[in-house]
Amino acid sequence: MCQLLGMNCNVPTDIIFSFTGFATRGGRTDHHSDGWGIAFFEGAGVRHFVDYQAAIDSPIADLIKRYPIKSRNVIAHIRKATQGQIALENCHPFVRELWGRYWVFAHNGDLKDFSPELNGAFRCVGSTDSELAFCYLLQELRRRFGDTPPALEALTEALRELTAQIARHGTFNMMLSDGTALFVHCSTSLHYIVRQYPFSTAKLSDEDMLVDFAEVTTPKDRVAVIVTSPLTTNETWTGFLPGELKVFVDGAPL
Amino acid sequence: MCQLLGMNCNVPTDIIFSFTGFATRGGRTDHHSDGWGIAFFEGAGVRHFVDYQAAIDSPIADLIKRYPIKSRNVIAHIRKATQGQIALENCHPFVRELWGRYWVFAHNGDLKDFSPELNGAFRCVGSTDSELAFCYLLQELRRRFGDTPPALEALTEALRELTAQIARHGTFNMMLSDGTALFVHCSTSLHYIVRQYPFSTAKLSDEDMLVDFAEVTTPKDRVAVIVTSPLTTNETWTGFLPGELKVFVDGAPL
Numbered sequence: 001m002c003q004l005l006g007m008n009c010n011v012p013t014d015i016i017f018s019f020t021g022f023a024t025r026g027g028r029t030d031h032h033s034d035g036w037g038i039a040f041f042e043g044a045g046v047r048h049f050v051d052y053q054a055a056i057d058s059p060i061a062d063l064i065k066r067y068p069i070k071s072r073n074v075i076a077h078i079r080k081a082t083q084g085q086i087a088l089e090n091c092h093p094f095v096r097e098l099w100g101r102y103w104v105f106a107h108n109g110d111l112k113d114f115s116p117e118l119n120g121a122f123r124c125v126g127s128t129d130s131e132l133a134f135c136y137l138l139q140e141l142r143r144r145f146g147d148t149p150p151a152l153e154a155l156t157e158a159l160r161e162l163t164a165q166i167a168r169h170g171t172f173n174m175m176l177s178d179g180t181a182l183f184v185h186c187s188t189s190l191h192y193i194v195r196q197y198p199f200s201t202a203k204l205s206d207e208d209m210l211v212d213f214a215e216v217t218t219p220k221d222r223v224a225v226i227v228t229s230p231l232t233t234n235e236t237w238t239g240f241l242p243g244e245l246k247v248f249v250d251g252a253p254l
Numbered sequence: 255m256c257q258l259l260g261m262n263c264n265v266p267t268d269i270i271f272s273f274t275g276f277a278t279r280g281g282r283t284d285h286h287s288d289g290w291g292i293a294f295f296e297g298a299g300v301r302h303f304v305d306y307q308a309a310i311d312s313p314i315a316d317l318i319k320r321y322p323i324k325s326r327n328v329i330a331h332i333r334k335a336t337q338g339q340i341a342l343e344n345c346h347p348f349v350r351e352l353w354g355r356y357w358v359f360a361h362n363g364d365l366k367d368f369s370p371e372l373n374g375a376f377r378c379v380g381s382t383d384s385e386l387a388f389c390y391l392l393q394e395l396r397r398r399f400g401d402t403p404p405a406l407e408a409l410t411e412a413l414r415e416l417t418a419q420i421a422r423h424g425t426f427n428m429m430l431s432d433g434t435a436l437f438v439h440c441s442t443s444l445h446y447i448v449r450q451y452p453f454s455t456a457k458l459s460d461e462d463m464l465v466d467f468a469e470v471t472t473p474k475d476r477v478a479v480i481v482t483s484p485l486t487t488n489e490t491w492t493g494f495l496p497g498e499l500k501v502f503v504d505g506a507p508l
Contacts, residue, residue, distance in 0.1 A: 042341075042342045043343060044341070044379050045380070047304065049303075050301065059320075063314065088296045097379060099377065123353065125355060
């Protein structure tokens with residue numbers, strides 16, 4: 001199994017604090033050492049970093065921990081391989097284009113007897129059930145809505161149906177973003193927190209690191225962080241219910 | 255206008271030497287400071303780095319200059335904006351998936367009155383003529399060959415026709431790779447060199463840097479480097495002819 005980290009904010013925010021704790025699980029405080037990846041939206045563009053080294057040993061992960069890339073939507077993943085060999089093409093998150101927007105996807109779980117027919121519009125490059133689920137999701141969105149992207153409400157409803165359908169094949173904790181919203185589906189384990197004014201201090205559980213968010217934010221900032229298991233020891237995280245799909249926009253769940 | 259750098263090899267090779275000289279043109283020895291990018295194939299996967307900062311100031315470019323990522327096909331680009339604002343989504347190279355492979359594309363030049371109809375299979379995220387040309391190329395390849403990727407010869411023939419057609423709209427120096435071959439079309443300025451046994455020493459023209467390739471290669475290695483203007487002062491580079499399309503496989507032009 002793998003672990004997921006997502007961030008959705010109302011202003012571009014860096015993810016250094018959360019990623020530092022999360023990346024430590026990629027080989028040190030946990031055993032997810034079969035690759036990792038992170039994607040940041042910046043406007044319509046995406047910065048996409050993947051590596052088949054453990055996050056704890058990766059020079060690129062080291063850069064991410066030091067270089068404050070500011071983004072309103074981020075998805076990160078550390079991998080413990082279940083299906084698909086350890087190779088760059090099997091590292092999450094995956095990126096594709098639909099409706100003139102990039103879509104970013106990452107998955108934690110394992111799907112059994114999942115072999116939907118792909119019509120060729122989106123095909124897998126690697127050999128994971130996860131990339132197959134992503135290609136299927138985008139194909140079905142395009143099939144339903146054609147060439148015109150739907151409003152958020154209709155898109156959410158479609159994703160609610162599609163994720164429930166995929167989740168019948170196994171564990172399907174997933175994060176998906178088109179740069180405007182972050183869609184999160186939980187099968188087994190996901191937690192979130194919304195940080196907003198008045199900000200306080202947070203302490204990582206995986207690293208000896210403390211940050212006073214009041215010092216690095218303005219009163220208008222709002223940031224939602226979503227993760228497989230809580231990243232901090234002194235904050236209250238909210239667990240997702242099994243089967244739940246939440247949509248985060250501007251730093252809060254709708 | 256922009257500058258292009260490509261590398262095609264018979265064994266995975268790092269591009270640190272060439273990229274160091276090339277990146278210096280992104281703001282120091284030349285004025286291409288409106289962003290940069292580089293994509294490395296590793297197996298079927300792609301590492302894709304883009305930045306709207308000048309290459310000379312970018313912490314990510316700095317990492318690439320220090321971290322030996324080994325690849326058989328690399329495409330890099332430094333940008334001097336002509337069409338499209340300075341934004342991440344307008345930085346080359348661009349990446350899309352077709353036939354279950356990633357395709358990487360970068361362009362130097364400027365296309366006028368170029369507005370082909372896109373059928374929706376590949377749409378632009380940004381606002382450059384370059385990304386439009388890339389989407390059009392992939393759309394037309396899929397239209398010609400359907401869901402089955404053609405053999406290299408047929409693919410080359412199709413690209414020869416399509417690039418010639420696009421080049422009627424202006425300057426179209428471009429590099430395209432699916433990870434197995436590197437396709438290079440020249441309108442105005444591109445040069446290449448094939449380095450193979452016996453290897454010798456090369457000296458960068460843009461930086462005070464010298465490398466003895468005999469020390470870092472084996473006798474079987476073969477590396478083709480293709481670039482807008484020659485990177486070294488003591489080697490013989492071959493210029494492309496205007497309108498020429500060359501295909502590089504295993505470190506040499508076919």
